[in-house]
Amino acid sequence: MQYTAAMARGDDDLGIVDALAQLSFAVQGMLARRASAYDLSMIQTRLLGVLRDREPTMQELARLLGLDKSSVSGLVDRAQRRGLVQRTPALDDRRAVRVKLTSSGRRIVDTVATRFSSDIASVTGSLSAPDTKQLSRLATRVVREYDGSAPVTDGQSRP
Amino acid sequence: MQYTAAMARGDDDLGIVDALAQLSFAVQGMLARRASAYDLSMIQTRLLGVLRDREPTMQELARLLGLDKSSVSGLVDRAQRRGLVQRTPALDDRRAVRVKLTSSGRRIVDTVATRFSSDIASVTGSLSAPDTKQLSRLATRVVREYDGSAPVTDGQSRP
DNA sequence: GTTATTAGTTCGTCCCGCGTACTAATGTAG
DNA sequence: CTACATTAGTACGCGGGACGAACTAATAAC
Secondary structure: OOOHHHHOOOOOOOOHHHHHHHHHHHHHHHHHHHHHOOOOOHHHHHHHHHHHHOOOEHHHHHHHHOOOHHHHHHHHHHHHHOOOEEEEEOOOOOOOEEEEEOHHHHHHHHHHHHHHHHHHHHHOOOOOHHHHHHHHHHHHHHHHHHHHHOOOOOOOOOO | OOOHHHHOOOOOOOOHHHHHHHHHHHHHHHHHHHHHOOOOOHHHHHHHHHHOOOOOEHHHHHHHHOOOHHHHHHHHHHHHHOOOEEEEEOOOOOOOEEEEEOHHHHHHHHHHHHHHHHHHHHHOOOOOHHHHHHHHHHHHHHHHHHHHHOOOOOOOOOO
């Protein structure tokens, strides 16, 4: 018999493990839902998100997304086929290409980001302003702790 | 130039949107990492997790995971091939099957859950006990708000 | 008792990720 | 300057994963 922790807790608290786990699924679900309005998968959305303020080479993109470079080839292929990104030759290295958003891609990622923000606002709307601030701060501290201890992560996780 | 909100904020606060988004990626990353030790994808892990305290039919499983029933067929096929779950005929309905964990599947999902819990503990370790409690409570409230507002795509009209 | 609905599977199609093998350009000896 | 290694990117095969459409079998509804 387990779940003793849950039984010792009020129903207004899932416990830190389940609360964070379920919250992560909820947040990802909101983002996925907004992206799916444009037929964007999660990884396509992350790609566009990363490109909002960068024009990386395929190599850098692979590192930013935590993927193999061969995976990025196909990913960019499909995004390019849909007119969301474009490849341009790198100026200084004739082997390399730079990937950048098209205007259509930028418009879409901006829209998805805006709608996602309003989802977050909506779902935190029942919290008081100080509570929201507190949640934001605590979440930030956890993220920082994670970034500080986890080796392979990028930093730009959101579209 | 954007990001004015970030500039108006201290560096110890990403803002509620980015904080929750990045937190969700961090949490999912921890879970994915623990699961990958057993060559489990995220969806396979969710499958095992759902089965910890249930023996649903394929139909119910599809609803629980938010997948099409045809997707669940393949998912369970692969899990069964690896000896993680088994199909048993439902007692009351000869069309239906019930899916349950094998002992091997249970052992694995329990281990993954335990390790994931310790990851969460580690990453919230720098928070004081009251702060952790507060984070847990706030996250729970947000999750409840989400569950309460998110329509589960059913759209099925009852005649 | 015929018809409609429901539970599951199968199949074709696409996306996604990896590893391997390949080409082309750049670096590094000597 | 010529070899050789390294780096950037692509191509291809494989398997997992998700969907919708078409199908069988059992149940429910008329």
